[in-house]
Amino acid sequence: MKTTRRKFLSTTGTAAAALGFPAIIPSSALGNADRPAPSNRIVMGGIGIGNMGRGDHGAFLGKKDVQYVAICDVRKGAMNQGKAKTDAKYGNKDCKAHDDYREILSRDDIDAVHIATPDHWHAQMIIEACRHGKDVFCQKPESLTLGEGSLMVETARRYGRVVSGGSQRVLQDYKSTALRCWNGSYGKISSINVNVGPMSQPCNLPQENLPGDMNWEMWLGPAPWAPYNSKRCSGSFSTSGNSWRSYIDYSGGGMTDWGAHHFGGATFTVDVRDLQPQEAVLGEIDGKKFVSLKYPNGMEITHNKPGVGHFHVGRDNVQREGKEFPKYAGSGGITGDFIDCVKTRGRPFRDIEYAINTMAVPHLATIAYKLNRSLKWDAAKQEFIGDAEANRLRNRARREPWQI
Amino acid sequence: MxxxxxxxxxxxxxxxxxxxxxxxxxxxxxxxxxxxxxxxxxxxxxxxxxxxxxxxxxxxxxxxxxxxxxxxxxxxxxxxxxxxxxxxxxxxxxxxxxxxxxxxxxxxxxxxxxKKIKIGIISSLGARGNDVPVAPLAKALSDKDAEISTAGALALGALGSADAVKALGSAKVNDTNRIAVCDAMLQCAESMLAHGKKSEAKVIYTKVLKSGPTKTAKIAADLGITASS
The missing domain is CATH 1.25.40 (Serine Threonine Protein Phosphatase 5, Tetratricopeptide repeat)
Structure with missing residues (x-):
């Protein structure tokens, strides 16, 4: 299996920043004090408007510097509600409704999209959006597999796109803890434990009658074909069988769903967002398995380690020096951060590379649990060392005709 | 059991x-x-x-x-x-x-x-990468069906080899496959950069900068030229 080009990525990432890539917003058009002129707004479309997408839609629709012009959902009900909400906001009928996201990506008038589909669509849509020159805000968990994660980062960097993940909780929930860690209040942190789960499971639900307003082929997309079942595609937050978040073909389960938040908080708190683990060591205490993710700088993130609290704190009270504590750009939380970065071509707080590095943690742990053994990971090559079977689990074939 | x-x-x-x-x-x-x-x-x-x-x-x-x-x-x-x-x-x-x-x-x-199955097979060959011959993918690239041609282009980009570049260079570009063909060229350039072949990569980037189908492609080429200099 081929490896990736991450060595190049580090080069282009630097180059992109140095070039100060061209903002897509025309600077010649000035708006009034209350709201930028139409020509100076970010023109957006939304893909996947149920549940989390509904919230993201509302957040972007509420921004003065966003002009929302298109909605996409494979459920007509959600699609029509999204259009109605958008049209009501602007007092017109201009929002276009689509059930195929490719129609949105092919529109030259759209600058950015937000994506809140099930996870099995994220890589496909992010990569295609970047190829079409769109900036992207994508709900977490950003990746379903290790392999598609690196492809997403590569494509975003290739086109100099602003791509932000969507975990609002990393900074919202863990800021005070992270700040104490960054300023040395806890001393030198050696290890941080994350309790989260469960992993997703195989799905073999029976066929149910397909609702008339659902485009089932487009819901499945690159995932293996399966008959319609309301639990299979429910967007509820269940990870115990009542939603797509429970099942392997669409999600990593709670391990990646809440894990995107918790591991995101952990990697931010101990400042390893630039890194991926080099080992996933399977351990066992009192009959309970856990995984220790070891980083090249000596940091350790453990998953579900029995009998420990959330932090191991060393005795030496080392102050971190010379590194500014990250924060959102602009205003309005993580969606405001994204919009500001679209304008400035800055790096979002949950830049896609940070997000993918974070998602590598639960993906590596999941493969270690599934194979019931410890694994060594070469982050530069994006491959397991000396474990061909583990390498086979990095990627999944995409159902035809979907490809990236 | x-x-x-x-x-x-x-x-x-x-x-x-x-x-x-x-x-x-x-x-x-x-x-x-x-x-x-x-x-x-x-x-x-x-x-x-x-x-x-x-x-x-x-x-x-x-x-x-x-x-x-x-x-x-x-x-x-x-x-x-x-x-x-x-x-x-x-x-x-x-x-x-x-x-x-x-x-x-x-x-x-x-x-x-x-057709649909063919696209899937081509996609899997691209994902395999290393042990895949260029010829069948080049043949797909030249297919009259634009979607099969697109699949061939993306698979060749995933291979990233000099032979893949050669095939992509002779592709008949149309509205359907143009973004994929360009992306494949850029992927090949990245592959060359990763192997230290800066001059070969720069040739590709320069070509894309000159004739890339979209503003986005030209931005990518501009980035690549900087990286390969």
Whole structure:
């Protein structure tokens, strides 16, 4: 299996920043004090408007510097509600409704999209959006597999796109803890434990009658074909069988769903967002398995380690020096951060590379649990060392005709 | 338990509790490092594909063979490649089986495959990368069907070799495949940069900068030229 080009990525990432890539917003058009002129707004479309997408839609629709012009959902009900909400906001009928996201990506008038589909669509849509020159805000968990994660980062960097993940909780929930860690209040942190789960499971639900307003082929997309079942595609937050978040073909389960938040908080708190683990060591205490993710700088993130609290704190009270504590750009939380970065071509707080590095943690742990053994990971090559079977689990074939 | 799970496969329809076949997945893990046991398990699984068990059962078998399949499973999997219902899951295994026979089976299935399946096979060849010949992908690139041509382009980009660049350079570009062809060129340039071939990469970037189909492509080329300087 081929490896990736991450060595190049580090080069282009630097180059992109140095070039100060061209903002897509025309600077010649000035708006009034209350709201930028139409020509100076970010023109957006939304893909996947149920549940989390509904919230993201509302957040972007509420921004003065966003002009929302298109909605996409494979459920007509959600699609029509999204259009109605958008049209009501602007007092017109201009929002276009689509059930195929490719129609949105092919529109030259759209600058950015937000994506809140099930996870099995994220890589496909992010990569295609970047190829079409769109900036992207994508709900977490950003990746379903290790392999598609690196492809997403590569494509975003290739086109100099602003791509932000969507975990609002990393900074919202863990800021005070992270700040104490960054300023040395806890001393030198050696290890941080994350309790989260469960992993997703195989799905073999029976066929149910397909609702008339659902485009089932487009819901499945690159995932293996399966008959319609309301639990299979429910967007509820269940990870115990009542939603797509429970099942392997669409999600990593709670391990990646809440894990995107918790591991995101952990990697931010101990400042390893630039890194991926080099080992996933399977351990066992009192009959309970856990995984220790070891980083090249000596940091350790453990998953579900029995009998420990959330932090191991060393005795030496080392102050971190010379590194500014990250924060959102602009205003309005993580969606405001994204919009500001679209304008400035800055790096979002949950830049896609940070997000993918974070998602590598639960993906590596999941493969270690599934194979019931410890694994060594070469982050530069994006491959397991000396474990061909583990390498086979990095990627999944995409159902035809979907490809990236 | 394993025997019961194989028995359960015979009637494993949608709606049956997956616990019935869980011992198969357990055996996949348990036989790691035991080549005799692993070989026996693989043979049993591959044999199931030659029976008329339900689709969900064959899906399950393909998922297991994704992890443990060898050249021994390739003939059984290859037979499914033209099956509209099972082609994807056969590729699920064949895409990752690290035996040259798997790549050969995928290549051999291209010509007679219907359009949609052909696109899938081409996509899997691109994902395999290393042991895949350029010629069938170049042929796909030159297909009159723009979607097949797009698939060929993206697969060639994934290969990233000098031969892939040559094929892409002679592609007939149209509105449907132009973004994919350009992206494939850029992927090849990145591959060359990663191998220290800066001048070769710069040639590609310069070409894209001059004739790239979109502003986005030209931005990418501009970035690449900086990186390759």
């Amino acid at each position: 394993l025997d019961q799970a194989f028995e359960a496969l015979k009637t494993y329809q949608w709606g049956v509790d997956p616990k019935a076949i869980k011992p198969i997945q357990d055996a996949v893990v348990a036989t790691h490092g035991d080549s005799a046991a692993r070989g026996k398990l693989e043979s049993r699984l591959a044999a199931v594909l030659n029976t008329d068990v339900p689709r969900a059962a064959k899906d399950t078998v393909c998922r297991a063979l994704k992890t443990i399949g060898t050249s021994g499973s390739v003939p059984a999997l290859a037979k499914l490649l033209h099956d509209e219902q099972l082609s994807h899951m056969a590729r699920h295994a064949l895409q990752t089986i690290d035996a040259p026979e798997a790549a050969k089976a995928l290549v051999a299935a291209i010509d007679k495959a219907p």
